[in-house]
Amino acid sequence: MQQNQKKPRIVIVGAGFGGVKLAKLFAKENVDVLLVDRHNFQLFQPLLYQVSTAVLSTDEIAYPVRAFFRKSRNVEFFMAKAEGVDQARKVLLTNHGEIAYDYLILAAGATTNYFGMQEVEAHSYGMKTLQEALHIRNHVLHMFERANKETDPEVRRRMLTFVVVGGGPTGIEESGALTELFGIQQKEFHNLDFSEVSVKLIEATANVLPMVAPNLREHAVKVLRKKGVDVMLNTQVVGYDGNDLKLKDGTTIPTQTVIWAAGVKAVPFIKDCGGEVDRGGRIIVNEKLQVEGSDCVFAIGDCAHYQHGTERPLPTVAPVAMQQAQTAHDNIMKLIQGQQDLATFHYKDLGAMATIGRGEAVVDKTKINPQMTGFIAWCAWMFVHLLRLAGAHANFTVAIKWTWNLFSGTRLGRIITNIKD
Amino acid sequence: MQQNQKKPRIVIVGAGFGGVKLAKLFAKENVDVLLVDRHNFQLFQPLLYQVSTAVLSTDEIAYPVRAFFRKSRNVEFFMAKAEGVDQARKVLLTNHGEIAYDYLILAAGATTNYFGMQEVEAHSYGMKTLQEALHIRNHVLHMFERANKETDPEVRRRMLTFVVVGGGPTGIEESGALTELFGIQQKEFHNLDFSEVSVKLIEATANVLPMVAPNLREHAVKVLRKKGVDVMLNTQVVGYDGNDLKLKDGTTIPTQTVIWAAGVKAVPFIKDCGGEVDRGGRIIVNEKLQVEGSDCVFAIGDCAHYQHGTERPLPTVAPVAMQQAQTAHDNIMKLIQGQQDLATFHYKDLGAMATIGRGEAVVDKTKINPQMTGFIAWCAWMFVHLLRLAGAHANFTVAIKWTWNLFSGTRLGRIITNIKD
Structure with missing residues (x-):
C-alpha cells in the first residue's frame, strides 16, 4: 500500500476515442488514472447523424464510460467540466475543483465552428x-x-x-x-x-x-x-x-x-491550458505530442494541432486520436521510467469513407481496396462502424435496426420528445 | 367524391391504448377519423419504469402514431393539445384551433395525482x-x-x-x-x-x-x-x-x-368537456359510455368514470380502455346507422400482474392460471408485455436487451443526457 501512494497520477481530459484508449492503455500500468469528462458516456460521433434522422436511439451510440473500466480499479472517472490548466502548480481546473496531476493529457475534442457568425x-x-x-x-x-x-x-x-x-x-x-x-x-x-x-x-x-x-x-x-x-x-x-x-x-x-x-474548432477551455493555440483553437504540440511549456502535458486528437512533416494539420478524425493515444502513452511511460528518447508521432492514414444513405457510400485509400462505391462500399462502411461501436449489445441492436430499416422502409425513432405547444 | 363529403367525422382525443384501438376500428368503416394527441407517439406506459432505470431506450416504448395508419387514408393525425369541448357547437377546442366533430371520443388518459400537495x-x-x-x-x-x-x-x-x-x-x-x-x-x-x-x-x-x-x-x-x-x-x-x-x-x-x-387523475382539460367529473377529474359516463349532455360524446379509459354494477369505478388499466374502445365504436356505428339499441359496456377482468425485478413477478386471476409467482410469473409478464409492444422491431430489440441484461448484468442506457454543471 505504501507503494500505491507513490504511483504517478495520470489525468486524462475527455472520454472520446483518444481519451478512452489512453485510459485503457494506462489501466495496465502501475499508475493511477483519473479520466475527466463532462458527460458520463463516450459518444460515437460518426453515427450522430443517424440519431438526428430517427434511425438509432441515443443509448446505442453512447456508452457509459464507467462500463469500460469495471475491472480497472486504478482508473477512476470524474464527471466535471474542464476549465483550464495551471501548469506551474500542475493542476487541472474544473467546475468541481482542482485536480492535481503528474502527467496530463488533453483529449477533449472539438465543437462546432461558426467562424464568428x-x-x-x-x-x-x-x-x-x-x-x-x-x-x-x-x-x-x-x-x-x-x-x-x-x-x-x-x-x-x-x-x-x-x-x-x-x-x-x-x-x-x-x-x-x-x-x-x-x-x-x-x-x-x-x-x-x-x-x-x-x-x-x-x-x-x-x-x-x-x-x-x-x-x-x-x-x-x-x-x-x-x-x-x-x-x-x-x-x-x-x-x-x-x-x-x-x-x-x-x-x-x-x-x-x-x-x-x-467546421469544427477545439473546445474553448483549450486556450486556457498554457500552450499556444492555432486559429481553430487547437493547442500546438511538438512531435512528441507535448504542449509547449511543460514536459508532462500532452494533447491528442481534435483539440491538438500536430503539423510535422505534413502539409496541413492532421484531420480531426478518430484514427488520428487513437494513434496519438498510443504514442502519448508510450512517451509518458518513458518519462516515468526516466528515459529521454521519446517517440515521434507518425500518422498512418487508414483511408476515408462516407455513406450517402441506404445502399450508397464512398471508400477511398484503404488497405484492402483503393476505391469503392455503391452497395459494396456501403457494406464496408456498415461493417467498420458496427465493429467500432462500443458494447457488443449495441452492435446487436444496431445491426438489427439497420437490417430492419433496409427491408421495412420504416423508422421507429420518429418520436418528438420535446413538446412545444 | 361527393359521398366523401357526407362521411361522418369521428374525432378521437388521445393516442393511447384506447384511442389507437378506436382509430383502428373506425379505419375500416366509411367514416373520416381525426386522431388528436399532443404527442406524436403512442407511449407504452407499463414499461416506462424500464426507461427510468436505464434498461430500455425511449424509442422502444414509444411508437409513432402515424405508422399505425400508413395504409388508412381515412385516418388523419393532428398533433395538438386538447383544451375542452363545446358540446353546443360540436367542436373540440385545441391549442391549434377548433375541430368540428360528428362524434367525439375522449380517450385522453391520466396524469399524476399529487392530491393537492x-x-x-x-x-x-x-x-x-x-x-x-x-x-x-x-x-x-x-x-x-x-x-x-x-x-x-x-x-x-x-x-x-x-x-x-x-x-x-x-x-x-x-x-x-x-x-x-x-x-x-x-x-x-x-x-x-x-x-x-x-x-x-x-x-x-x-x-x-x-x-x-x-x-x-x-x-x-x-x-x-x-x-x-x-x-x-x-x-x-x-x-x-x-x-x-x-x-x-x-x-x-x-x-x-x-x-x-x-395516484393518478384524469388529464385536466376533461373538466372542460361539458360533463360531470368525479374527485379524480374523470368524466362520468353512462353504461353506453356516453358523456352526460350529449349523445355523440363518449369517454373511455383512464379519463372516464364508469361505475355500473361495480363497487368502485373501473381501474385505470389498458384492458379497460381497449374493451371500452370496442363498445364505443359499436355504439357510434349504431348511432350512425340510426339504431337506438346501444350496447351496455361490461368489463371482463383479465387479471393483474406486476414484476418485482429480474426473475420475480406476481400474476393473479388470469384465465390460464389463477396465481403465479417467481421466475414463471416473470416469464409470463415478459411474454405479455413483449406481445403488446407496438412494432415487431421493438419486440426484437427489447427481447434482446432483456436477455442481454439477464445474462450480462449490465445496463447500457446509463447515460446522462441533461448536463447541469
Whole structure:
C-alpha cells in the first residue's frame, strides 16, 4: 500500500476515442488514472447523424464510460467540466475543483465552428453532441407536424425547407439521411404536398468530401442529387436569422431549419491550458505530442494541432486520436521510467469513407481496396462502424435496426420528445 | 367524391391504448377519423419504469402514431393539445384551433395525482410521461456522479437515498428496478460506499398491489425486502421541499429523490368537456359510455368514470380502455346507422400482474392460471408485455436487451443526457 501512494497520477481530459484508449492503455500500468469528462458516456460521433434522422436511439451510440473500466480499479472517472490548466502548480481546473496531476493529457475534442457568425450560431443546429442530434430530430419532425396544420403555403414551404451547411462527411450523411427520412414521412402524411419539401446541401468550396479522390467526390454529388438533395457548391452562407438564410451572392433561402456541419474548432477551455493555440483553437504540440511549456502535458486528437512533416494539420478524425493515444502513452511511460528518447508521432492514414444513405457510400485509400462505391462500399462502411461501436449489445441492436430499416422502409425513432405547444 | 363529403367525422382525443384501438376500428368503416394527441407517439406506459432505470431506450416504448395508419387514408393525425369541448357547437377546442366533430371520443388518459400537495408536486418526479422517465434516469445517475465527488457524508447520504411513493404496480416495479440498477452501479463506483445507498418504498395503506390476492401482496413485499428495498407500509407523506420528505408521524427522510407513483387523475382539460367529473377529474359516463349532455360524446379509459354494477369505478388499466374502445365504436356505428339499441359496456377482468425485478413477478386471476409467482410469473409478464409492444422491431430489440441484461448484468442506457454543471 505504501507503494500505491507513490504511483504517478495520470489525468486524462475527455472520454472520446483518444481519451478512452489512453485510459485503457494506462489501466495496465502501475499508475493511477483519473479520466475527466463532462458527460458520463463516450459518444460515437460518426453515427450522430443517424440519431438526428430517427434511425438509432441515443443509448446505442453512447456508452457509459464507467462500463469500460469495471475491472480497472486504478482508473477512476470524474464527471466535471474542464476549465483550464495551471501548469506551474500542475493542476487541472474544473467546475468541481482542482485536480492535481503528474502527467496530463488533453483529449477533449472539438465543437462546432461558426467562424464568428453569432447570428448563425444562435439559430442553427450543431451536429456534435447527443443533445444537438436530438434537437435536430425533434425539430425536423415538428416541422412536418406544424406544416401539416399550416394553411399559408409560403409559411409551409419555409417549414419544409431543410438546409445542411458543409460538404464534409457529416453534411453528406445528414442530407442523404434526411431525404430518406422524408421518403418515409411521405407515406404517412396523406394530406401534405411533398413537392413542397426540399433538402439543400450548401458547400462553400467547389467540392464535397475533400479527403477522397475527385472522382469519388463527383460520385457523391451525383448520388445525392439523385436522392433529391439540391447540392449547392461554391455557395457561402453569410447570415441566418431563423427564417431566412442569407448567401454571399445576396440571395436568401427561406427556411426554418439550418444544420451547421461546416467546421469544427477545439473546445474553448483549450486556450486556457498554457500552450499556444492555432486559429481553430487547437493547442500546438511538438512531435512528441507535448504542449509547449511543460514536459508532462500532452494533447491528442481534435483539440491538438500536430503539423510535422505534413502539409496541413492532421484531420480531426478518430484514427488520428487513437494513434496519438498510443504514442502519448508510450512517451509518458518513458518519462516515468526516466528515459529521454521519446517517440515521434507518425500518422498512418487508414483511408476515408462516407455513406450517402441506404445502399450508397464512398471508400477511398484503404488497405484492402483503393476505391469503392455503391452497395459494396456501403457494406464496408456498415461493417467498420458496427465493429467500432462500443458494447457488443449495441452492435446487436444496431445491426438489427439497420437490417430492419433496409427491408421495412420504416423508422421507429420518429418520436418528438420535446413538446412545444 | 361527393359521398366523401357526407362521411361522418369521428374525432378521437388521445393516442393511447384506447384511442389507437378506436382509430383502428373506425379505419375500416366509411367514416373520416381525426386522431388528436399532443404527442406524436403512442407511449407504452407499463414499461416506462424500464426507461427510468436505464434498461430500455425511449424509442422502444414509444411508437409513432402515424405508422399505425400508413395504409388508412381515412385516418388523419393532428398533433395538438386538447383544451375542452363545446358540446353546443360540436367542436373540440385545441391549442391549434377548433375541430368540428360528428362524434367525439375522449380517450385522453391520466396524469399524476399529487392530491393537492403543491410542494410535493414541485419537487418530486412523476412517472407518467416519457420526459418524466428520462428526468428520473438523468437525475438518479447524476446523484451517483455527484455523491462520488462529495466529501460531506450527510450530503452524500441524502443524494444516495431514493424514495418511491405508492405501492401499486408502478411503485413496486420502479423500486425493484432501482435496486438492480444500483447493483450494477456498485461494480463501477470503486470508491463509493454502497452501504450509504438506500431505496425506500412508501405506501399509505397497509398493503401493496391492491388488485392482487393478499398472499401475493405479502410475497411482493417479501421479495422487495430481500432485494434491499425498505418497504414502509402505513406511512403517509405530508410534504417534500426537495431535501427532506416529511411524514405524517412527524419524522423526515433526508433525500434528494422522490418518485411519486401514488395516484393518478384524469388529464385536466376533461373538466372542460361539458360533463360531470368525479374527485379524480374523470368524466362520468353512462353504461353506453356516453358523456352526460350529449349523445355523440363518449369517454373511455383512464379519463372516464364508469361505475355500473361495480363497487368502485373501473381501474385505470389498458384492458379497460381497449374493451371500452370496442363498445364505443359499436355504439357510434349504431348511432350512425340510426339504431337506438346501444350496447351496455361490461368489463371482463383479465387479471393483474406486476414484476418485482429480474426473475420475480406476481400474476393473479388470469384465465390460464389463477396465481403465479417467481421466475414463471416473470416469464409470463415478459411474454405479455413483449406481445403488446407496438412494432415487431421493438419486440426484437427489447427481447434482446432483456436477455442481454439477464445474462450480462449490465445496463447500457446509463447515460446522462441533461448536463447541469
